[in-house]
Amino acid sequence: MTHTIQTPADTAADEATEAAEPVQAEEFLYLDPAEIIIGSNVRTDLRPDHKEFRKSIKERGVLEAVTVYCNEAGQYVLLRGQRRTVTAAEVGTPTGLIPARVVPQPADADRIGDQMVENIHRAGMREAEIVAGVEQLALLGVSAAQIAKRTSIDRPTVNAALAVTKADQSRNRLDSGDLTLEEAAIFAEFEHDPAAVERLENAKRWRRSLAHEAQRLRDEAAEREADAAEVERLRAEGLPVLTAEEVSEAEQSGEVLRIERLVTEDGEPLPEEEWPNVPGARVHVVKEWVYPEDEYDEAAEDGSDDEDYEPAEPYQQYVPVWVVTDLAASGLRRRGGGSGSGTADSTADSSDGGGEEAEAQREQQRQERRRVIANNKAWASAETVRREWLAGFVARKTAPKGAEALICEAVVTGHHSLSKAMDHRHPMLFTLLGAERPTGYYGAGHDECRKIATKASTPKAATMTTLAAVIAAWEATTGKHSWRNPTAWDARVLGALAEWGYQPSEVERILLGEEQQPTAEDADDNAA
Numbered sequence: 001m002t003h004t005i006q007t008p009a010d011t012a013a014d015e016a017t018e019a020a021e022p023v024q025a026e027e028f029l030y031l032d033p034a035e036i037i038i039g040s041n042v043r044t045d046l047r048p049d050h051k052e053f054r055k056s057i058k059e060r061g062v063l064e065a066v067t068v069y070c071n072e073a074g075q076y077v078l079l080r081g082q083r084r085t086v087t088a089a090e091v092g093t094p095t096g097l098i099p100a101r102v103v104p105q106p107a108d109a110d111r112i113g114d115q116m117v118e119n120i121h122r123a124g125m126r127e128a129e130i131v132a133g134v135e136q137l138a139l140l141g142v143s144a145a146q147i148a149k150r151t152s153i154d155r156p157t158v159n160a161a162l163a164v165t166k167a168d169q170s171r172n173r174l175d176s177g178d179l180t181l182e183e184a185a186i187f188a189e190f191e192h193d194p195a196a197v198e199r200l201e202n203a204k205r206w207r208r209s210l211a212h213e214a215q216r217l218r219d220e221a222a223e224r225e226a227d228a229a230e231v232e233r234l235r236a237e238g239l240p241v242l243t244a245e246e247v248s249e250a251e252q253s254g255e256v257l258r259i260e261r262l263v264t265e266d267g268e269p270l271p272e273e274e275w276p277n278v279p280g281a282r283v284h285v286v287k288e289w290v291y292p293e294d295e296y297d298e299a300a301e302d303g304s305d306d307e308d309y310e311p312a313e314p315y316q317q318y319v320p321v322w323v324v325t326d327l328a329a330s331g332l333r334r335r336g337g338g339s340g341s342g343t344a345d346s347t348a349d350s351s352d353g354g355g356e357e358a359e360a361q362r363e364q365q366r367q368e369r370r371r372v373i374a375n376n377k378a379w380a381s382a383e384t385v386r387r388e389w390l391a392g393f394v395a396r397k398t399a400p401k402g403a404e405a406l407i408c409e410a411v412v413t414g415h416h417s418l419s420k421a422m423d424h425r426h427p428m429l430f431t432l433l434g435a436e437r438p439t440g441y442y443g444a445g446h447d448e449c450r451k452i453a454t455k456a457s458t459p460k461a462a463t464m465t466t467l468a469a470v471i472a473a474w475e476a477t478t479g480k481h482s483w484r485n486p487t488a489w490d491a492r493v494l495g496a497l498a499e500w501g502y503q504p505s506e507v508e509r510i511l512l513g514e515e516q517q518p519t520a521e522d523a524d525d526n527a528a
Contacts, residue, residue, distance in 0.1 A: 028065065030097040031076060033088040036068060039077045040111070056152035057084065058091040065099035069106070076100065079111060127181040128174055134161035160185035167191045186214045193217075211389075212505040215381040223377075230285055230318050239320065241283045250325040256284055259322045262332040270332065275322040278330050284323045287316045289373065313479050314376060375516075376480045378507040383478070387432065389502050390475060394432045394468035398460045400500045403467045406493070410470045415489060421473035425449055428476035429469050471497070486511040 066081025078085055081100075088098050106114070125133075130153070137147045144162060148155045160181050164171050167188030174184040183204070190196035196217050203213040227244060234241045242250070250256050259275045275281060292312035324330040410418045421428065425445030429452070430437045438445030456465040474493045482490060490511040498504055498512070510516055 027102040029076075029100045029102060030095070031068070031100045032096065033062075033085045033093075033098050035076070036066075036085055036089075036100070037071075037075050037077045038082060038085065039079060052152040052154060053083075054087055054091050057087045057093060059094070059149070059152075061093040061095060062088055062098040065101045067103060068100050069103055071105065076102070077105075079103070079106070080114070130157070131161040131164050131171065131174065131181065134158055135165040138162060138165070157181065163188045183210055186210050189214065190217060209385070209503040209505060211385050211503070212382055215385050216378065219377065219381045219384075227285065227287075234283065234285065234320060239283045240281070241285060241320070242323075242325075247284060254325060255327070256323050256325055257327060257334075259324060259330075259332070261335065262324070262327075262330070263335050264332060267335075278322075278324060278332065280324050280326050280329050281322055282325065283320045286319050286321050288319050289314050289316055289376065313481075372484075375483055375507050375510075378505060379480050379483055382505040382508050385505070386502070386508070387475065390471065390497075391432050391434065393497075393500070393502075394429070394464075394471065396464055399464040399467045402496060402499065403463060406496050407463070407466050407470055409492070410473075415473075417473045417477045417489070418470060421469065421476060426469055426472060429472035432468070432472050432475070483507050483510045486513075 062081075062084045064081070064084070066085050067079045068076040069079060071077050085098065133151070134147055134153075137150070138144075142150070144155065144158050147153070148158045151158075163185045164174055164181065167184075169191055170179065170184045170188040173179045173187070174181060179187060187197065187200060190200060199217065200210060200213055202208075203210055224244070231241045231243055242256075247256060259270060259278060259281065260272075263269055270278070291314045324332065327333070409415075425438055426449060427437050427445075430445075430448070433452075435448070438448050452465060456462040471493065474489065478490070491513060494502075494504060494508060494511050504512065506516055
């Protein structure tokens with residue numbers, strides 16, 4: 001099918017009365033892409049699996065005309081626009097046709113030269129230009145979803161561009177080339193917080209993952225909000241609760257001492273019901289970690305044995321603690337000592353060498369506790385980033401290099417994580433795929449799993465689906481216990497993910513056998 005549109009060149013040719021030699025007029029046609037003959041082309045990689053490009057052609061058609069010539073048999077032969085033509089023939093267009101500019105048949109040397117120039121010097125849109133275009137569409141009232149649909153730009157990129165439009169500093173750095181669009185979107189989110197920006201700058205400078213650092217900042221902000229809400233809740237109950245700022249000031253100027261660790265002038269512990277009556281008594285809200293696996297260990301002593309046992313995740317709970325910030329005014333003193341300065345545990349005689357040794361041991365325990373708290377928090381943040389990355393990874397059409405070896409190892413060795421996932425119908429796989437997890441009786445989800453399997457109808461798709469199941473099975477067994485007790489399989493899977501583009505955080509690198517590098521933030525985490 002061919003539709004012809006007369007161009008100015010046609011009119012000029014008709015009106016010309018004299019010419020040194022005849023010039024063939026150009027035509028502008030609409031042609032069926034399936035009927036165009038694909039001529040010789042220097043470009044061989046058409047990237048036919050480019051999802052956004054295929055979607056754009058199918059929904060909006062070919063926007064830029066291809067170039068063809070008419071051969072002696074009256075057939076149209078393609079010169080330029082091979083990728084557009086081939087894709088349009090495969091996925092179709094709204095009209096079934098594509099625009100084409102018909103030119104005289106060139107010499108082979110000219111054809112090859114033109115094709116090389118077209119592809120070598122073609123430049124994609126700069127990220128700053130994408131941001132400007134998205135901003136213009138947004139100002140016209142076009143929603144983010146519609147922008148993604150109209151431009152065939154993936155939604156995360158559209159969201160990143162919109163975020164950058166609202167942050168002048170980050171946008172200027174994007175325009176200058178100092179930041180990528182993904183990085184600029186992260187900096188834009190925290191542009192109002194100089195301390196957060198400084199941490200991001202340090203992460204970028206040391207080539208640590210900005211995504212992981214940003215998630216830690218988000219989680220820390222959420223934690224501060226939750227802490228403040230608990231303080232307000234207890235204050236509403238009438239308790240004299242210290243805010244986080246008041247605790248910090250008290251620690252800098254003196255000490256925050258638990259009343260339960262103090263005694264009266266007579267050396268007797270004060271009854272708990274009398275704590276609120278101590279002069280200057282306040283309540284300090286602290287968080288304590290609870291490790292449910294301790295409960296399992298007690299049950300295991302009774303002879304129970306569960307092969308499917310996985311350590312329960314530790315969690316934090318709020319504990320209100322009565323304290324004093326002015327020991328002298330409280331009328332209390334430390335156990336075994338007076339009301340002078342010194343730590344609550346400094347009860348040994350200075351001449352006793354054992355006292356120094358005991359204090360060194362206590363300090364070591366405190367440092368280990370701080371490390372555990374910091375790493376537990378870091379793991380929770382890393383889990384969010386990792387699972388977001390995995391959700392994109394399992395949606396791939398083809399498996400990366402080395403996938404077959406990982407699949408073979410998991411299946412042949414019958415790794416526990418995969419066996420457990422198969423028994424429970426791959427719950428994590430459904431989570432990563434964004435599908436509803438089957439629930440109900442034992443064995444529920446068999447039909448849903450079958451649908452996932454049968455959808456992978458080609459060898460490439462089947463390999464990728466199996467890899468996704470193996471990775472999801474491993475992910476389902478990870479938790480805060482993973483960094484404390486890493487296994488060889490943890491190192492194998494995480495190492496493969498790192499090769500395939502994932503950037504592990506510092507705490508995740510423990511699974512790879514790397515020694516953890518302390519950061520400035522770690523030292524400040526919950527020393528209480």
